[in-house]
Amino acid sequence: MSKEEAPFVIFYNVTKWYKGNVIGLNQFTAQVSGGITGLVGPNGAGKSTFLKLATGQIKPNIGIVRVFNKDPFRDSSVFNDLGYCPEQDAFWSWMTGKEFVEILAKAKGYSKEEAKKETTRVLKIVSLDDERADRPIITYSKGMRQRIKVAQALIGSPSLLLLDEPFAGADPITRAHLGRTFEDLRKEGVSIILSSHVLHEVEQFADQIKLIYRGRLLAEGPVRDIRALIYDHPHRIKILTDSPRELAKYFVSLPSVKSLEITDPSNLHYGILWILTHNPAVFYKELPKVLVSSKVHVEEIMSVDDNLQAVFEYLTQ
Amino acid sequence: MATLKKQNVHSDLLGDRVIFKVSFKRTFLSKRGLFTLIFSLLFALYPFIGLYQTLFNNDTIFHEGAMYSFHSFFSFMYELVIIPLIIALFASYIITEDIDDKTITYWIVRPIRRSEIYLSKLLALVVGSFLIALIIESVNFLLFYIIAKVRREFIDLRLFLFHLIIIFIIVLYYSTATSIISLIFPFSTLTSILYIALWELATYGALMDLGAKGIKWIFIHNYIVQIQNATANIVFGFHYTIDMSIFSIVILFIILFTILSSLFIYLSKRKEYP
Structure with missing residues (x-):
């Protein structure tokens, strides 16, 4: 190996x-x-x-x-x-970015001089090797905090x-x-x-x-x-339109569509067309053409299953 | 840029002292540390009252001399009450704060042994508490010293030294004992209750001269009082009864400190940070 x-x-x-x-x-x-x-x-x-x-x-x-x-x-x-960047924003409030990295370099076994050199090196990698490094961390934006956390993980050039x-x-x-x-x-x-x-x-x-x-x-x-x-995994697509039945006629013949369902919320001017597809890639390719040819007004299109949670639920079924 | 890789776990104690420095600064060189010191020194107003009476009313509350007043006042008020409570307060903070705000993660993922991380904190607690206790003793002793000078009374500087040794013993014992509690129960309410229980247990030993002598040996303040009495015997020529020799008490404290430190190291090695 x-x-x-x-x-x-x-x-x-x-x-x-x-x-x-x-x-x-x-x-x-x-x-x-x-x-x-x-x-x-x-x-x-x-x-x-x-x-x-x-x-x-x-x-x-x-x-x-x-x-x-x-x-x-x-x-x-x-x-x-090994270098580790934690999720949480945990810092010693009185420290500047440079002091923070320098102290953690010393904790990794570097002498004072070596720690300074290593701090300069890792701050350069995350593009914080300027006057911002001398500011207290509590004044940093979220992005800068992420960078300084990554910088401390890079101390000592870890292989993991x-x-x-x-x-x-x-x-x-x-x-x-x-x-x-x-x-x-x-x-x-x-x-x-x-x-x-x-x-x-x-x-x-x-x-x-x-x-x-x-x-x-x-x-x-x-x-x-x-x-x-x-x-x-099957995707459900929700289309909000003023003519759901008219639009459904155009989708019914598509091979990528498995089933169609129409719901008419009584308090809405629009109806909802629900489409279940087993092949989202193909379906999304065909979708614009169908919408153009149907000439039906569409208010909103939403893929309700296009998120990891839905995928995980599908995979664990 | 060439990089220098470190390949060994720190062989020097305390991870180049950075954990000690950070813990010390965070705990003692802070508003909390300053407030505690000022609050503790408020009790030193007692000799001020005596000083005022001595200077302006030609009367004094120091019936048995300023040096003895210092001994009795400092022995009870500070050595048995205030200093143990200060240590408990800082122990709770120094051990649990890093865990609460997750900064402990940065130490855990360095090539530093777990026990070393906590020994650094314990050392910071001992040093910080001892320095605060030293300031308190110095201020108090100075005030009583001035009163003794004004009243042209007997002065013995050994008293300062003896109480410094007593303080050192108290700091060592309470630092390890309360740190262990913080390590086991990192919840401030529970630890506060346990600290008070620990302190009360210790204090009962000191107040148990008249009754329950059979069990007073289990209370730590009993031994502190013995040393305080021995100090009074040496400095003031008193004849307080001492149950044990000072040598035995010191050996006892060394054994106790060793056991507590070992337990502390054992617990710190098993500590998780979920």
Whole structure:
């Protein structure tokens, strides 16, 4: 097995529950090798539990967690080569961005001078190597806070980065910048595991996706396989129109449409046409042509199942 | 830019002291620390009243001399009441604050042993509490010293030193004991109740001279009082009865501190941060 293929993170039959019988992970088995791996699932799915177990913040009730073949809860040498960016905005309020990173560099074993150099290096990577680094963190925007958290994870050039919701609350510029940073790091051979509850946030640059739902690994594989899996599930499309019956005639002959249903809310001027499709990709391709040819006024089109929650519910049925 | 990789878990104690520094600054060099110090020093108004009476009314509440007044006042008010409560307050804060606001995560994901993280915090608590206690003692002793000078009374600087040693023992004991409680029960209400219970248990030992002598050995303040009495015997030539030799008491405290520290390290290694 080559170095790139060797799994950095191994979860074997891991179960973790919290007080009040809340399940974090349930008989979870997975391996993570090189590249960028996206952990995707709705809120409360178990993504953060996975990352907390991998970083030794908690220990499993059952099962085995190994990072670099070591137990991260008991062996802190794991963190020589691991960087972690937590989800929550937790900072020491009196510190500037530079002081924050510098102190954490010292905590990683750097001398005072080395810590200064390392701080400059990682702040440059996240584009905070200017006067903003000397401002107190409490004055930072959400995007800058995300960057400084990523910067501290990069201290020591770890070969494995664990990032918990790194895009959460970040503005589009920060998202784009962080995305580029992660891609650059992957090119340098850094393995990255990042969590998100939004698939499209991670699918642009993730090599592998792991879908987590209710503490279980629902599906894993390359991005296109996961995307296909999601598109394979039936989608319901809601069309708000003043002539739902007229419009339904145009859709009934389409092979991608499985069923049609019309509801007429009494208090609305418009009616609703519900369309169930087994092939959303084909359906969305045909949709504009049908609407144009029907010449029916359409007020609103909404894909009610075009979200991860619906996909997860479908996959767990 | 070339990067320097660190490949070893810190072999030096306390993770280059950064955890100690951050915990110390956050807990003691803050508004909370300053407020506590000022509040504690308010009790030092007692000798001010005595000073006022001495200077202007030619009367005094220090019937047995200023030095002895310092000894009795400081022994009870500060060493048995205020200083233990101050330590309990800071122990609760220094141990649980990082967990509450999740900044503990940044220490956990560094190559620093779990026990080291908490030993750093414990050391910050010991140093900070001792410094506060030292300031309190210095202010008090200075005031009583001035009164003794004005009244041309007997002065013995050893009294300051002896009480400094007593303070040190109290700080070591209460820091470890209350930190253990904070580690086990990271909920402020519960820990507050347990602190008061711990303190009351300790204090009963000091007040149990007249009754229940059979069980007073289990109360920690009993031993503190023994050292205080031994101090009075040495400085003032009193003849208080001492149940145990000072050497035995010191050995007892060392054993107690070792047991508590070991328990503290054991618990910190098993601590989770959900």
